[in-house]
Amino acid sequence: MSPPVKAVVYGVGAMGALLTRLLVEKGVEIVGAVARSPAKVGRDLGAVAGMDRSLGVLVTDDAEALLRDREADIAIVAVDSYLETMAPHFRICLSRGVNVLTLEEETFYPWRRAPAIAAELDDLGRSTGATLAASGVQDVNWSLAVSALMATAHRIERVRGRSTWHGDEFGPAVGRYLHLGWDPAQATASLAGQADGMTSQTALEALAAFAGLTPTHHEVSTELMIAEAELRSGRLDLNIPEGTVRGLSEVVRLATVEGIELELEMAGFVHGAGETPVNDWAIEGEPALRVQSEDFPGRLLTCTTLVNRIPDILAAPAGLITVDRLPLPRYRPGPLRN
């Protein structure tokens, strides 16, 4: 029987901690872990990830030394959200021939948003035989599942998605990004030029590639979501008074040569009583079609979907591989073997 997959957990924030548990439960051998925070470096990964046992892996801040010394099949990278800021981390892995699977959203389909860095990383991976790819909730729930729904339509005018997430589930950086508790006028001024619909745009571009459509241009619009009654973010220890910002709704619209409009609204906000995250897709055309998931665990699904993708990445060609060039994603019962 082939040996277990050997992985480095590269980034041990909220997502990296969740990934660590899933990887261990899927029989992956974790051979190293990388973090920056002095509160994490030098401690056992199991403790840092909030597990109730030691994993025999000490967190390091020296990724270069770790990847030079340890034999890893793949690095699971969850550090930041932009290809530009992630590229140095990807280079460390790829230059040593270690495959990279990341949650970073732009890497999922970077050819229009960040073509120069994408091409450089593609070349680097090809030169060392390593693959770079991204997965997450966009892999299935916003691409494959939507493309599948489209394949049942006779005539499509527009595809509209709405996916919401709880702004309380993440850390202070996300809280600042959402402008939680801000005065609306000040938040509007702060937002000018900031929000760019990245996740939605890359998801829609991947969806277009899946569905055989050719994008022409896109529009992004951002709206503040205002608290109609006082809300509380427990994790951020923050009260959000009535009339202040409780989150953001970003809508990206992608036009295509084929005349079909693709639209995705991503709304992150602190939820009130009875509100749950949803993932809801509708096709306007013949027939009108709709699939809905209430109480949608998007944050968890980003991690579970990525872990199921590991065997596909290990088998993929070298270079930057976008989702339309990967095989159909599958449930992997585990243990994951090389």
Added chain:
Amino acid sequence: MSPPVKAVVYGVGAMGALLTRLLVEKGVEIVGAVARSPAKVGRDLGAVAGMDRSLGVLVTDDAEALLRDREADIAIVAVDSYLETMAPHFRICLSRGVNVLTLEEETFYPWRRAPAIAAELDDLGRSTGATLAASGVQDVNWSLAVSALMATAHRIERVRGRSTWHGDEFGPAVGRYLHLGWDPAQATASLAGQADGMTSQTALEALAAFAGLTPTHHEVSTELMIAEAELRSGRLDLNIPEGTVRGLSEVVRLATVEGIELELEMAGFVHGAGETPVNDWAIEGEPALRVQSEDFPGRLLTCTTLVNRIPDILAAPAGLITVDRLPLPRYRPGPLRN
């Protein structure tokens, strides 16, 4: 620009009529139509299909002559539901090198239910260069979409589907099959040995193939659905008194080597006020997952999905090709060209 796809509509019942409209709207050139009924033979296909215009194609009952004389790229076959009774029709097409795309449910994944006929038709298609394949609602809604949902799960114990359809939407043969208006005791006696869960079983076997699971055995159970108040089937001109049969619920359970149970309930019944067909899939495991479609137009989706598959079948290898060997289904804006 390549010429339009040339198709024969083979079977002009309720489904064939619907398919005819969709094919015409997708730019397919219909070069012939086959039916048995003297009420249809000799008339223009447009009239028989309930369209408001002539299609310049006369319905014939001589399939052999039609397929000998006309150049067709593909026959769209919607006659009956079992591979054994459909095989003579498939042979007429395949022996003349004409590709076949059918709604017939067993053809979708026949290797366990009808392996001998499947192998014979596979050989015949290979010998003439023609492809035989099936599509329908099971292609996406019960296979690909479910496999995609599974690919987002960390741990799966069971996959449960429930799909319902309106027993009033079809003809008298379906009404008899559903035992509409029968006394429950007499219906139970009549059902002994009849119902076999065919559609669910083939859908689940295709799903297993998609998801990389290995089936071991299956169970079928059938339950009568009893009217709790008098119901009316307008199309069948039939009253269904309280306490009599208003439809059937068939449940197929497929066990797998991997320990995951796949279950699909298909329920066809005359609907009461406020009831609509549903397509509802749930994954029991971590996390629990569910997708729901209410007011599910399964009959229409069977036809729209099949028409979107035409380019895949024309490009497929010769022989009997099951869905796990076809590319990802796609929305086809049309016109469909060869």
